[in-house]
Amino acid sequence: MRSHYCGLVDETLIGQTVTLCGWADTRRDHGGVIFIDLRDHEGIVQTVVEPDNAAAFKVAESVRYEFCLRIIGKVRARPDKQVNDRVRTGKIEVLVDTIEVLNAAAPLPFMLDDNVGEDARLRYRYLDIRRPDMQRKMRMRTRLVSTLRRYLDTRGFQDIETPILTKATPEGARDYLVPSRVHPGEFYALPQSPQLFKQILMMAGMDRYYQIARCFRDEDLRADRQPEFTQLDMEFAFVGERDVQDFVEAMIREVFKDVVGVSLDETFPRLTYAEAMRRYGSDKPDLRIDLELVDVADAVKTCDFKVFTGPANDPGGRVAALRVPGGAELTRKQLDDYGLYVQKYGAKGLAWIRIDDLDKGREGLTSPIVKFLGEDAVKGIFDLVGAQTGDVIFFGAGPYKTVSDFLGALRLKVARDLGRVAEGWKPLWVVDFPMFEYDFDAKRYVALHHPFTAPKVDDVSDLVANAAISVSRGYDMVLNGNEIGGGSIRIHRPEMQSTVFDLLGIGKEEAEAKFGFLLDALKYGAPPHGGIAFGIDRIAALMAGTESIRDVIAFPKTASAQDLMTAAPSQVPEPQLQELHVRVVKPKAD
Structure with missing residues (x-):
């Protein structure tokens, strides 16, 4: 339908006929000559409809804000006094030969350049994403993901999908549950992360795994949290901490250079968790x-x-x-x-x-x-x-x-x-996290990271004797006060994993019920392994210069986990609930 993108028409095309498609950003009638600024994702170009072209002029008179148009015309130079150096197409304009309304637009609930509230932006997300700034952010996210894939694909990593319908396992937040129609009274859980599956893949000899993974956590939300989010998940076999850290540090440097032209430090500084808390009061300090x-x-x-x-x-x-x-x-x-x-x-x-x-x-x-x-x-x-x-x-x-x-x-x-x-970018590693925190309400230890993180000590009795002060083999990558990645070397011996479960108050029967498949896999020559996960949403937000990850997610939820555009979540008809063997019980009034 088109020969060129609006924002890419320039003086090299003067004298040529082009076919353009896009939206009417503005329409101006100047003494009988109509100017329509046509916009697509590449930018804006000025088109001119002169009155001697009666057919095109009649259509142009009907055009309104955000009409979807197809325009055929000849590129010509603008008069010197009308050159606009602020846009790429500012030295030319398109003299319209024909203009076609592909779709008229009803009056919009807001102008695309208005500073409107977030509820309106999410309710009409298809209009919000049409904004040039949102186009820039979303396309930057696409470049980020494709650059990460290229980097890993050329370095021996296998892109492997893991299940979305899986088993509920405690990983620090509530699970989203999915009732099974064919197994009455039983439920799948949506994965909080692919953690156990990627460890299983290392035990299966896959050596290097990655996945751009969707993850689900039913937790209280804020600007940097969503009930469903995306992370780059990675796992390596036969590695120690520095093997993982050095590899992904080089990856992040190259990705920032390629995507946004930013040169990060050649070597990221390292702080222990204890030093970070002592000097900055945070395990993700902003070194700017x-x-x-x-x-x-x-x-x-x-x-x-x-x-x-x-x-x-x-x-x-x-x-x-x-x-x-x-x-x-x-x-x-x-x-x-x-x-x-x-x-x-x-x-x-x-x-x-x-x-x-x-x-x-x-x-x-x-x-x-x-x-x-x-x-x-x-x-x-x-x-x-x-x-x-x-x-x-x-x-x-x-x-x-x-x-x-x-x-x-x-x-x-x-x-x-x-x-x-200060301006600029300040990355660092935070290492040597505590293995456990003590929950005084529950009167037991909880894992600071997750239950599969290896301790610094190899001896089970040493861990038991010194659980309160034990240090893990966990590590986080921090950038400008944001944790953008976190990982660890994993436990690869069954006796150590059982001991950690025991210290966390997960008894033998519960461990077998929830993690039996992992404990079994550990018995059959599981290699030392470790990995890391990076928050794609958070990295994209930093690159785009925005505070909220909702600005770089196409269809995010609100702080109350609602999708205002589709009105989700919603009630389900009773017959469908009966099929799933589910009954809704309304909470009792206080």
Whole structure:
């Protein structure tokens, strides 16, 4: 139907006849000459309909916003005064010979260049994606996926699909369940990840596997979560941590270079989980921000401020400071607002000292807590953090993880508010994650990553004796404060896997019922293996420069897991439920 794309018509085609298809971006009537800017995914070209072409002019008069058109005409140079250097087609225009309305458009619910709310964008997603910026984002995602495939296909990886209808296994979130019609009362689960299948493939001798995999998790949503999402899943046989890390690090460098022209660091720095939490209060630190947490417990152990002395003398406590250069410009209201902000992350309050003039001693300080701190304590804190005039110092005191979490969140917010986030790209590896976390409500350990991650130790008795402080062979790749990939070396010996299940409170019978096929496979010469999964949605969002992964997913769900365009989820007719042996029980009113 067309000979050229609208956005690719240029002065090399002057004098030639072209056939174009697209949408009417604008229609302008200038003294009897009608201009129609025709748009497709490559861009916009100006077309001109002159009144002496009566048939075409009559059709052009009827054209409205977003009419779908086919135009045949001759390319000509624009007059010098009408050249538009802002667009690729700005030196030419198309003199229309014929114009055909392929489909008229009803008045749109919003203009495509309007800044409309997300609900409207998702309800009319077919219009939203028509926007040039959304076209750019979606096509960038396509280039990302195709580049990843090319990279892996040429390096011996096998692209293998794994089941969508599978067995429910605990992997950290609720499963989406699918009732079986032919097995009454039984259910499939949609996979949270292909984790167990890719391990089985290593045991089957496939050596190197990858898949652009759809994954499903029934969990509370936010901007960077969706109930169904896409990840690049990878697994390698006969590898250690550095084998996996070095390979995928090179892959990510090449992909960013090819897709967006970004050169990432030649070698990604490595931080242990413990160091990341100590310095940044996060296991996915944004290294573009030059602010760090400093432990000051030694300076306040004997002061009169019990809020500090308790955690400072508690082996499980932490007293840390966050020095913000230039923070003295913050108003009292802004400081109080930060106190409210950190409460969302478990803080009971936020202490601070504003240094108006360091040379004036206490008279140069503004703070609700300095009166409780002796001279030695204040001097000790200032020495540890490197305090200067014009700084504000925020403090956290309490359980180690709570303090790390809320000061880590504060670090990000203050940096954004004060413009302290540097430009560029800062990747890193975070390694040596704890093997377990203790769930005090359930009174048992839970896996920090998943139950199939190998510990650093090979001896089962060593793991059992030191479970509380055991370190895993897990690793995450972080970019600009976002975890873009996570993986580990897996357990490949059945006795170690059974021990980990036992430590997680998964008894022998439960383990056999849920993971019997894995335990069986481990008995038959399972090789050492490991892998990683990358979040395609998150990487695409970073490349596209958007905060929300919904901007790079064609048909995403809302924060309440609804599809506004198709009105899913929806009720199912009773006969269909009966076929599936399912009965809906409405929740009782409170």
